[in-house]
Amino acid sequence: MAFVERVFSGVQPTGNLHLGNYLGAIVNFVKMQETHNCIYCVVDMHAITMGMDVWGGPAELARNTREVTAAFIASGIDPKKHIVFNQSQVSGHAELAWIFNCVARMGWLNRMTQFKEKAGKDRENASVGIFDYPVLMAADILLYRATHVPVGEDQKQHLELSRDIAQKFNNDFGDSIRAQGANDGLFFPLPEPLITGPATRVMSLRDGTKKMSKSDASDNSRINLTDDADTIAQKIRKAKTDPEPLPSEEKGLEGRPEADNLVGIFAALSGRAKADVLREFGGGQFSSFKNALAELCVAKLAPIAGEMKRLVADPGHIDATLNDGADRARAIADETMKLSKDIVGFIRRR
Ligand code: AQP
Numbered sequence: 001m002a003f004v005e006r007v008f009s010g011v012q013p014t015g016n017l018h019l020g021n022y023l024g025a026i027v028n029f030v031k032m033q034e035t036h037n038c039i040y041c042v043v044d045m046h047a048i049t050m051g052m053d054v055w056g057g058p059a060e061l062a063r064n065t066r067e068v069t070a071a072f073i074a075s076g077i078d079p080k081k082h083i084v085f086n087q088s089q090v091s092g093h094a095e096l097a098w099i100f101n102c103v104a105r106m107g108w109l110n111r112m113t114q115f116k117e118k119a120g121k122d123r124e125n126a127s128v129g130i131f132d133y134p135v136l137m138a139a140d141i142l143l144y145r146a147t148h149v150p151v152g153e154d155q156k157q158h159l160e161l162s163r164d165i166a167q168k169f170n171n172d173f174g175d176s177i178r179a180q181g182a183n184d185g186l187f188f189p190l191p192e193p194l195i196t197g198p199a200t201r202v203m204s205l206r207d208g209t210k211k212m213s214k215s216d217a218s219d220n221s222r223i224n225l226t227d228d229a230d231t232i233a234q235k236i237r238k239a240k241t242d243p244e245p246l247p248s249e250e251k252g253l254e255g256r257p258e259a260d261n262l263v264g265i266f267a268a269l270s271g272r273a274k275a276d277v278l279r280e281f282g283g284g285q286f287s288s289f290k291n292a293l294a295e296l297c298v299a300k301l302a303p304i305a306g307e308m309k310r311l312v313a314d315p316g317h318i319d320a321t322l323n324d325g326a327d328r329a330r331a332i333a334d335e336t337m338k339l340s341k342d343i344v345g346f347i348r349r350r
Contacts, residue, residue: 039083
C-alpha cells in the first residue's frame with residue numbers, strides 16, 4: 001500500500017515549554033509544514049501518566065494545554081492549514097491504544113529506558129499509564145497512519161517500538177487486512193522518526209549529562225519559552241561550566257558536557273555551526289560568551305513569549321482552535337478505527 005505522507009507529533013502539557021522542546025521539536029514542526037500535511041497534538045492523556053504533583057492538577061492541566069497550543073501558534077504553526085488539537089478530544093487514541101496493548105509484548109515495554117528513568121527506584125508506585133506510555137504514543141501516530149514523526153533524540157526508542165507494533169499488527173492480522181482489500185497486507189505504515197534540526201538533545205543548564213526537562217525540580221535547569229529577559233540572563237549566567245576557557249576547536253569540547261551544551265545552544269539559535277561559534281569565542285572566558293548567549297536567547301524567544309501572552313489572554317479563541325482541529329483529526333481517526341475494528345473482528349454498528 002502506498003501510504004500518503006503525513007506528519008504527526010505531540011508535546012505534553014506538563015509545565016512550561018523549554019528551549020529543548022523548542023529546538024528539538026517545535027522548530028522542526030514549523031519547518032515540516034512547508035512540505036507535508038501535519039497533525040500536531042497536545043498530548044494531555046500522556047501528561048496524566050505522571051503523579052499529579054508533576055502535571056499540577058485539573059486547572060493546571062487545562063492552563064498548560066492552552067499554553068502549549070499558544071506556543072505552537074506563536075512559533076509559527078498554522079492551525080488553519082494544518083491540524084492542532086488536544087489528544088483527549090479524539091477517543092480513537094484510547095481505543096487504538098487498547099488494541100495495541102494486546103499486540104505489544106511486556107518484554108518490549110520492559111526495555112524502555114524512559115520508563116526506568118521516570119519511574120525511578122519506586123517502580124511499584126509508578127502508574128500503569130507511565131509503563132504503557134509508548135503504546136499510547138504508537139496509537140497517537142498510527143491513528144492517523146502518519147509516516148513521519150519529528151521528535152527529539154529522547155524519543156528514538158519509543159519510535160522504534162511504534163514501528164514494531166505497526167509491523168506486528170500487520171503480520172498478526174495480515175489475512176484479515178488482505179480480506180479488507182489491501183493485497184500487500186499492510187494496514188499501518190512503519191513511521192519514520194525525524195531526529196534532525198538545530199539541536200536534537202539540549203541538556204540541563206545545571207548538569208550537562210541530563211537532558212533539559214519540564215519536570216526537572218530546578219527551574220534554573222531550563223530556559224522556559226515564557227521566561228523574561230532578566231530571568232534568561234540570570235539562568236545563563238548561573239549555568240554550570242568548568243574552569244577552562246572555551247576551546248577554539250570543536251574537538252576541545254569533548255569531555256566538557258556543559259561547555260558543549262552552551263555552544264550547541266548558541267549554534268542552534270544562530271543557525272551557525274559549532275566550529276564557527278568557537279572561531280568567534282574560542283580562547284575567551286565563559287562570562288563574555290554567556291552574555292552573548294543570553295542576548296541571543298532573548299532576541300529569539302522574546303517575540304514568541306510576547307505572542308504566547310497575547311494568545312493565552314483569549315482562552316475562548318484557543319479552545320475554538322482546538323475544537324476545530326479535533327473535528328478534523330476525528331474525521332481521519334474515525335476512518336482508521338472503523339477499518340481497525342473490521343480487521344480485528346469487532347462487530348460495529350453499521
Ligand atoms: N532536552 C531536549 N532536547 C531536545 N528535544 C527535547 N524534547 C524534550 N526535551 C528535549 C522533545 O520535545 C518534544 C516534546 O516532549 P514532551 O513534552 O512530549 O516530553 P518529553 O520528551 O518527556 O519532554 P520533557 O520536557 O522532558 O517533559 P517531561 O519532563 O514532562 O517528561 C519531544 O519530541 C521531545 O523529544
